[in-house]
Amino acid sequence: MGTHVIKMPDIGEGIAEVELSQWHVKVGDLVVEDQVLADVMTDKAMVDIPSPVHGKVIALGGQPGEVMAVGSVLISIEVEGAGNLKESAAPAPVKEAAVAVPAKTETPVENKSAAIARPAPVCQGPVVAREADERPLASPAVRKHALDLGIQLRLVRGTGPAGRVLHDDLEAYLAQGQSNASAPASAAYAQRHDEEQIQVIGMRRKIAQRMQDATQRAAHFSYVEEIDVTAIEELRAHLNAKHGASRGKLTLLPFLVRALVVALRDFPQMNARYDDEAQVITRLGAVHVGVATQSDVGLMVPVVHHAEARSLWDSAAEISRLANAARHGKASRDELSGSTITLTSLGALGGIVSTPVLNLPEVAIVGVNKIVERPMVVKGQVVIRKMMNLSSSFDHRVVDGMDAALFIQAIRGLLEQPATLFVE
Template sequence: MGTHVIKMPDIGEGIAEVELSQWHVKVGDLVVEDQVLADVMTDKAMVDIPSPVHGKVIALGGQPGEVMAVGSVLISIEVEGAGNLKESAAPVVTKEPVAPTVEAVVESKPVAAAPRPAPAPACQGPMVAREPGERPLASPAVRKHALDLGIQLRLVRGSGPAGRVLHEDLETYLAQGQSNASAPAAAAYAQRNDEEQIQVIGMRRKIAQRMQDATQRAAHFSYVEEIDVTAIEELRAHLNERHGASRGKLTLLPFLVRALVVALRDFPQMNARYDDEAQVITRLGAVHVGVATQSDVGLMVPVVRHAEARSLWDSAAEISRLANAARNGKASRDELSGSTITLTSLGALGGIVSTPVLNLPEVAIVGVNKIVERPMVIKGQVVIRKMMNLSSSFDHRVVDGMDAALFIQAIRGLLEQPATLFVE
């Protein structure tokens, strides 16, 4: 028997150190060639580290959250034969983009690694018993989905890597009739004194760092305006009824993209990037709209390029394509970089008002809140109208408050009189 020592690989682009995000193995595990051993994270990407050999894990070189230098010992594996006489660098597989900013994402490719065995369940079927206080692996989106369905996540067997609970596992759980409603009613009123500490590492750390950097560097201010979207919703419904089957359904987002394009003709200072180190503002003629998208791996901003040259249906198709690519971890670097202004929306969860954080180095972000029906007074008559707020943020270092207000008022006018979106 011998020992094969794997060093932290050189991932390229001048990176000298990376963060160890997650181990997929532990000491004593048997591994096969191409099985994923660990996830590491650079400033730009999540990377899988697969095993180049068959063998048994005998030592791990670090703990999740630890920053390790390129070339340091990552893992030692006992192998048949003499092992490697010299330490070797592990192969790497770019896994998925991690940064919600415009310039710090690398290309994402699907991982083609050997399947990892999931932890053995304590019982058969979709239900699994975990130790008290044990936190199942799941993304924030899956946790919210479970909460909405009334499912105790700790009871659901995960089919993902390392036993991660996926959306489809929740559906399987419900289909088997193992809902939370079957638990004793008294359990809902039992006293709890447990605590849970969650280390901020990996992608969550990167998002936290970038959000903190944005709020510390830019002088944020927000402006909120109420918009009557009754007319544009009627137009959207009409277009979907007439052309939806042949051209695809329209959401409100492509109309908002169109409104941005038209309004930016009079407010080019909003379609800009600010290099605060060089003290240079770059205004761009092309309108590359970033559309903030929540995925299982965190916030991403795929970019609708040259929105100024797209029709409603072209924008709608591109928004849908990019959102699906981002959620599936298949968006490329080009699709996740280069935006000039960002549009963010939580859809039906949009709330009444929000304070979106700028996507640096951009100087403006337009936030969409939910549509609600409310009584409004029009020409002395009380009528029911569909109302929506735009909650937008700007970089006060380069955008004046009056200009920001006029910009949002221009968008309001376009959306309330939707014919003006298409009048040249």
Template sequence: MAEHTIKMPDVGEGVAEAELVEWHVKVGDPVREDMVLAAVMTDKATVEIPSPFEGEISWLGAEIGDVVAVGSPLIRIKTAGEGLKEESPKEVTPTPNPSPQGRGEPDSAPPKAEKASTDEAAAPVQSKAKTSAPPSPLWGGIKGGGSSLSSGAPRAEGEKPLASPAVRLRAKDAGIDLRQVAGSGPAGRISHEDLDAFLSAGRSTSAARGLARNTEVTEIKVVGLRRKIAEKMALAKRSIPHITYVEEIDVTALEELRAAMNAARKPDQPKLTMLPFLMRAMAKAIGEQPEINAIYDDEAGIIRQHGGIHIGIAAQTATGLVVPVARHVEARDIWDCGAEVNRLAEAAKSGTASRDELSGSTITITSLGAMGGIVTTPVINHPEVAIVGVNKMMMRPVWDGTQFIPRKMMNLSSSFDHRVIDGWDAARFIQRIKTLLEAPALIFVD
């Protein structure tokens, strides 16, 4: 047998290290050529590392969350042959997924091996089967169990107990945590007899009101996209003195216009949401205040005002917060903005957004949709100097001078880099957006 060492590959763009975010294999697993072994994350992309050859994993050189330098030993694979060799993956291709999550499971089924190596390849699989067998009950009184009492849970971590509604109700009333009860039924199903045995064994309960103490502490390592989000938010709050300005907007006329435009739209036109109107209003307001559409280079001490308006749209996905970018909004009409928002939202949701689509914004919109709250304090997307936050729309009574009338109202909560944007300029920018949204016909006037 020969043992090959695979090193952390050079992922390009001057990156000297990458964070290990996912193992697709473990020691003892058989692998084949081109099978994905691991995934690492840089500041810009997730990179999958394939196997250069067929063999068996003999050593893993890092844990999830570790930052590994380029060129460091990462994996060792035993193959047919002799000697110890150091190899780099024959091909490392950045994937478009902005996070380590959301990929399909690796194809871990090994190809049919030569007869001479059948026993060797099968050994780790058999070992895995033995260790994955369900644990035996840990306390006496249950069919097939021993006589000793243990304080540990009688099932694997995260395994949900099986029980009928009647058994669950009885356990709740008795203050019994079913995760601590071993079941004697099929697939570990818990019966009333199991509850009786649990109680007779002297296990503690909290019968009063069916409540039980939960002293469990779960440690979750911050890795991958969540670590990147944490680092960027910390950088923004540490280096940018935020000023947040909140203004309420009467969007009654805008909602009427939006409904009318959607009713009259052509088959190839997207259904308009609030965002395309806000994007166009921001583009017009930026035309009057170009200093808002800027990047502040902290190290160089330079403010770079951009002519092109590239609006980042903060989107929550199953794996975390990403910010796809709608480029050159100044050159897009309302329908084009709507189509681009839909396209970027789908790309973010499916994890297919490219690196170019996730970088290069000059100002950002953030919205929590129906959960937007009344007021928020958005964190600026460093190194930008402004972010516009959309709060939820609500029907409120508004005094028109003679009476209260129902109006659709929405707050904008926006933050600005106070090193670059003075409070007066921040207020003027939001007030201009307010004017455009409250009289939406002005959005279409050049």
């Protein structure tokens, strides 16, 4: 038997150190070639670290949340044969992603180059007994889902890597009728004294750092305006009825992207990046729209590059593709960088007013609130209209209040008279 040492890989772009975000294996686990061992976090994305060999994990080189230098020992694996006795370079990451997607454990098969068998899949069946203080592996979204369903997560068998509980596991648990709904009603009013400490690491740490940096460095101010979206919603419904089956359904977002593109022609100072250290504002002709997207590990901002060159359906398809990639951990660093202005929306949960935080070094972010039907006075008559607020924030170091108001009013005019979106 020998030992194969895997070092922290060189991710590229001059990065000298990365944060170890999560282990997908533990000491004693059998691993197979190409199985994801760990997630590491760069400034822009999560990266999967795969195993180049079959073997048994004998040592881990760090703890989640630890910042490790490129070239430091990440993990040691016992293998058949002489192994990797010298400190060789680490395997190249299999992908760059917003959130790493763990590889599924494979069923046992005989490997011709090593006698070590592949690990068996997790036992089937949704129910498992854990100690009362044992915290099962699960994403924040899964934990919230379990809480909403009234399920004790420690009772659910996880079928993901390392026993991670997935959304499908919760559904399987409910299907067997094992939820807390069968518990005595008095249990819902019992006193609780438990506490849970959650280390801020990985993507959540990066989000926290960026939000803190943005609020400390930029002089935020917000501007809110209501928009009558009745006409644009009628146009959207008409286009979906006529072309939805062949071209795909349109949401409001591609119309908003188009409105940004057109409005920015008259307000180029909004499509800019501000380097506050060099005291330089860079205005860009290309419109790269960041679309804030919620994922299991937090907020991601995939980028619709060159929105100025895209049709409605092209924008819609790209927004959908990027959102799915971000939510499933498959967005690359290129897809998560380069934005010049950001669009953020909470959809039906958008509320009435919000105060979005700038995505530095950008100087403007446009926030979309929910659409509500309200009685409005139109030409002296009270009619029901679909109304929506835009809650937008700007960097007051670069953008004057009057310019911000005129910019949002331009977007309002385009959306309330949707034909003007396409008049050149």
